[in-house]
Amino acid sequence: MNTILVTGGCGFIGSNFIRLQRELDPNLRIINVDKLTYAGNLENLAGFENDENYVFAKGDIGDAEFISGLLEEWSPAAVINFAAESHVDRSILDSGPFIQTNIVGTQVLLDACRKMKIPRYLQVSTDEVYGSLGAEGLFTEETPLAPNSPYSSSKAAADLLVRAYCHTFGFPGMITRCSNNYGPYQFPEKIIPLFIANLLEDKKVPVYGKGENIRDWIHVRDHCRGIDAALRNGKPGEVYNFGGNCELRNIDLTKRLLKALDKPESLIEYVTDRPGHDLRYAIDCTKAERELDWRPEIDFETGLAETIAWYRENAGWVERVRSGEYREYYQKQYGDRLSE
Ligand code: NAD
Ligand code: TYD
Numbered sequence: 001m002n003t004i005l006v007t008g009g010c011g012f013i014g015s016n017f018i019r020l021q022r023e024l025d026p027n028l029r030i031i032n033v034d035k036l037t038y039a040g041n042l043e044n045l046a047g048f049e050n051d052e053n054y055v056f057a058k059g060d061i062g063d064a065e066f067i068s069g070l071l072e073e074w075s076p077a078a079v080i081n082f083a084a085e086s087h088v089d090r091s092i093l094d095s096g097p098f099i100q101t102n103i104v105g106t107q108v109l110l111d112a113c114r115k116m117k118i119p120r121y122l123q124v125s126t127d128e129v130y131g132s133l134g135a136e137g138l139f140t141e142e143t144p145l146a147p148n149s150p151y152s153s154s155k156a157a158a159d160l161l162v163r164a165y166c167h168t169f170g171f172p173g174m175i176t177r178c179s180n181n182y183g184p185y186q187f188p189e190k191i192i193p194l195f196i197a198n199l200l201e202d203k204k205v206p207v208y209g210k211g212e213n214i215r216d217w218i219h220v221r222d223h224c225r226g227i228d229a230a231l232r233n234g235k236p237g238e239v240y241n242f243g244g245n246c247e248l249r250n251i252d253l254t255k256r257l258l259k260a261l262d263k264p265e266s267l268i269e270y271v272t273d274r275p276g277h278d279l280r281y282a283i284d285c286t287k288a289e290r291e292l293d294w295r296p297e298i299d300f301e302t303g304l305a306e307t308i309a310w311y312r313e314n315a316g317w318v319e320r321v322r323s324g325e326y327r328e329y330y331q332k333q334y335g336d337r338l339s340e
Helices: 012-024 064-074 088-093 096-115 150-169 191-200 220-233 250-260 286-292 300-313 315-321 325-334
Strands: 003-007 029-034 054-058 078-081 121-126 173-178 180-182 205-208 214-219 239-242 247-249 268-271
Touching (some): 003 012, 012 029, 029 064, 064 096, 078 096, 088 096, 088 150, 088 325, 096 121, 096 150, 150 173, 191 300, 191 315, 220 286
Parallel strands (some): 029 054, 173 239, 205 268
Antiparallel strands (some): 214 247
């Protein structure tokens, strides 16, 4: 591959993926298409301005003319679609942007790629499309889709479009579905960066319900390595699950964060639960191990310590991304639920 086009490259996972690709190949041309929503931050790729093999194009994946123009100009060997509205709580407050970007945006991108005969397309999806697990069992690639939130249903709709394009048009699309990511550059609205940022300022952390919900945590770099492996060795039409083999109840995660930051448990505040809150996600990633020779490498203890250190050292980044629109969101989401 000499050119790839990444969408949503200024977000959390996209920017980590671009950094990984640059590490792997200094000569790879990377085109990054990003609308720069509240979650997109040029600072996440600071230093790339001077990289002659990196091109940033500000725009919307739902803008057919803009996307077709870029594909014509650069003829990428692969398109990797990270661009999305990605936060469940925001999708509960307003699902409109989720339908627009996650579903319509994906459809526009698929049509443009099909028209331009792009040789490889990878849809970055989520384990949340499978719905919720009880105490037992794991999601496999065969688990029926049963999304429960506006976010996960919009991601599932996009996955179904990719599937339909593969089936109907022989489109060379793949789908990867990963569990909850953590690591540097994650917007401080998701639980780990939000709690770290609050605790660093001795602020309370809002645990939804009783904190019994379970997530399977994977370091963003392992997820990005998985996407890279799928791009290189995956088969068109296939789905690959990635997970971290690291299930934790939210309350146990919270206590680990408190301990690592040497903060008292009195900073925990149990708040009204998220409506429709999925109980448990857990991933069977044996297919990716077998077919892509991929497995997660970063253990949670080490990854979490590094992530905490990153947020400590990048308080200015947190401050800047939290300004403006985010303050309004925080007030809407937690204003009357969290005490001072
Ligand atoms: P993020 O919210 O940090 O970043 C999303 C990026 O997409 C931002 O840079 C934003 O500006 C851009 N964007 C949004 N709408 C756009 C549009 N219409 N056109 C162009 N760019 C647009 O999200 P993230 O956590 O990095 O997630 C990236 C992808 O991975 C998403 O598709 C998400 O569903 C998926 N995913 C995330 C996780 C996780 O734990 N964060 C887990 C599994 C899968
Ligand atoms: P989140 O980081 O929003 O990811 P997702 O909803 O995609 O899994 O939430 C992870 C878990 O943490 C989820 O069970 C909800 C819970 N949570 C809280 O308890 N408090 C919070 O303030 C947030 C943002 C999440």
